Amino acid sequence: MTEAYVALEDGRVLEGRGRAPGTARGELVFTTAYTGYEESLTDPSYEEQVLTFSYPLIGNYGVREERFEDDRVHPRAAIAKEFTADVAEWLESEGVPAIDHLDTREVVTEIRDGGAMKCGIAVGEDVTEEDAIAELEQCEAMSEHTEIGAQVSVDEHEVYGADNEGVDVALVDCGAKGSIVDSLLARDATVHVLPHDAAVADVESLDPDVLFISNGPGDPVNYEEAIALVEAFVEDTPVAGICLGQQIVAEALGGTTEKMDFGHRGVNQPVLDLETGQVVMTTQNHGYTVADPGEHLEVTQINVNDDTPEGIDGIEYDVITRQYHPEANPGPEDTLDFFDDVLAMASERADARAVPADD
């Protein structure tokens, strides 16, 4: 049987069954999602992480490309109680090590008590514990991945839905899930996908109806160019953001972000809307959070479990952001109306601009 080891930052080494060979290192996190492994494994937000599934059987409905959120697997390695052959073969073909037959309850408890931690992975015929420990020793903290945006973003401006008649969206791709683009196209928007480090002049030349900052991996403070875009455009252009996008908007407008102990990853995170009193179930995947929204933003929705900000609006600016994933995929579709709200905000501004001031 193939050897498989996970070396944890707290000094422990766990042993499992190797399902896809290779060595890897990353931040060890867990998701409680019980469906949606195809979407989670292709979500760019998991770049530089090792994803543990707490749900025990992963792969029971196969692997279909139409469910993918991007064209490759993003976690550096994957861990579950049991992977089906379909998933193991997929991960092997992607060169992503996979380990099962270990006690994922123990891994989850470890992360819950100790926080997300570095780990090293070694899977193969002849690997040893030392190989996993050597990977761990080279592992960098998430905040040290200062160029992580470049690993997941488009290199060049791409346009989708050029013939659509709705608003023009400038989507800053910090690792955008495909479902965000699809949700905008389904609402007749034209979507300009821009590199994570797009310059102010690039956005200016598009004159978009909304500047939309995507989800993405890593520490929001490492997205300096996207932060600068929000600062530059917020007075004249509506701004929206999802997950990393919410954090970037807060950083740009005088707020602060911080690392959480082990984050929120799953498909049943309850969110309370402070105005309506309604609770919705949401899909989440984040390890940072907005600590202080600053004086230009107000928190409109909070996580029922720990009160962290889930929805933020601009006070004097047209800004709407969400910490969760309103595009779902995987997970409940309770929150798709976020896209209607963003596009309504954008088209109101577009209409206002179309009317000359002296009319």
Ligand SMILES: NC(=O)CC[C@H](N)C(=O)O
């Ligand atoms: N899904 C995301 O956009 C994640 C945002 C950020 N990288 C975090 O971990 O909090």
